[in-house]
Amino acid sequence: MTIDEEELVAAAREAAAQAYAPYSNFAVGAALLFEDGAIVTGANVENASYGLALCAETVATGKAMAEGRRGGLVAVAVTGPGTDPITPCGRCRQVLNELAALGRSDPVVLCVGPGEVRRMKLSELLPAAFGPASLG
16 A cells, blocks of 8 residues: 555644643644555543543544454554654554554554654564563
């Protein structure tokens, strides 16, 4: 599958516009691309109890799983404010790895900044990951 990076980044940016980030003012959007061409998006959702905040990648993964998607993850785009490209946090790397492992994929992660897109495989962001195969 050919990845339309511009479309995926645009979807992540549109998602970021829907973020609920009243405490940090750090609106993040994520877009997940699947083998069938579907794009599932998410935005961060903060909470007054800071530890209960949800990251954009986790929201998007939860939406995808709720739609019955198990694997097939081809690419991820993550965008937010600031001057540097945004990378998924450790928790989000693990959550994305679970979804990717279900389809035995190693998606490209587009870490988007205002003037730069860094492209990395998920396995580069989370080497020696713990996943479903680690339990059996």
